[in-house]
Amino acid sequence: xxxxxxxxxxxxxxxxxxxxxxxxxxxxxxxxxxxxxxxxxxxxxxxxxxxxxxxxxxxxxxxxxxxxxxxxxxxxxxxxxxxxxxxxxxxxxxxxxxxxxxxxxxxxxxxxxxxxxxxxxxxxxxxxxxxxxxxxxxxxxxxxxxxxxxxxxxxx
Numbered sequence: 380x381x382x383x384x385x386x387x388x389x390x391x392x393x394x395x396x397x398x399x400x401x402x403x404x405x406x407x408x409x410x411x412x413x414x415x416x417x418x419x420x421x422x423x424x425x426x427x428x429x430x431x432x433x434x435x436x437x438x439x440x441x442x443x444x445x446x447x448x449x450x451x452x453x454x455x456x457x458x459x460x461x462x463x464x465x466x467x468x469x470x471x472x473x474x475x476x477x478x479x480x481x482x483x484x485x486x487x488x489x490x491x492x493x494x495x496x497x498x499x500x501x502x503x504x505x506x507x508x509x510x511x512x513x514x515x516x517x518x519x520x521x522x523x524x525x526x527x528x529x530x531x532x533x534x535x
Contacts, residue, residue, distance in 0.1 A: 394516075400497060401494060401497075402416060404490060404493045404494050404497070405419055405420065405490060407493065408486055408489050408490040408493060409486070411489070412482060412485060412486045412489070414456075414458075414482070414486065417439070417441075417449055418449065418452065418453055418456075418458070419486050419490065420439060421435070421439065421449055421450070421453060421459070421473075422453075422458065422459075422475065422479060422482060422483035422486055422487070423483060423486070423487050423490075424438055424439065425459065425473060425474065425475045425479070425483065426475070426480075426483050426484070426487060427524075428474075429462065429472040429473060429474035430472060430473055431464060431470055431471070431472050431473075432446060432447075432450070432470070432471065432472075432473065435450075435473060437523065438523040450473055453479070457476055457478050457479070458475065458476060458478060458479035458482060458483075459473050459474065459475060459476060459479050460473075460474055460475075460476050461473060461474075462474055
């Protein structure tokens with residue numbers, strides 16, 4: 380599961396270590412933008428529009444109390460707001476504020492650049508193959524669309 384005798388790593392170790400690598404990118408981008416990695420993820424999710432609390436909890440994999448705290452902190456920082464759910468008067472939806480939308484766009488763009496740079500050692504065909512394989516893993520496991528797709532590779 381870890382390093383193999385020839386210096387390569389297995390799929391489990393590769394995926395787990397890749398997750399740590401991407402989490403480190405979120406943390407670094409978050410520090411530079413004054414948000415936690417979890418707030419950055421919330422902002423990225425909300426770029427697609429307001430979401431209900433239960434939907435956010437499922438997408439971010441958070442328990443109700445953890446999500447409430449995350450939304451409370453983001454709201455106190457002026458990044459999100461709660462608004463009535465037009466389909467259910469008992470429920471609320473979480474939306475980005477104007478400041479939150481600006482920060483989300485900046486955080487998203489910078490995080491995309493950093494994640495993209497993680498594959499700088501790969502050729503174009505290798506990046507395409509990696510994207511195709513990871514896409515299959517994500518689809519097969521029905522992972523919600525938390526992070527939008529980067530349209531163009533940044534070569535700077």
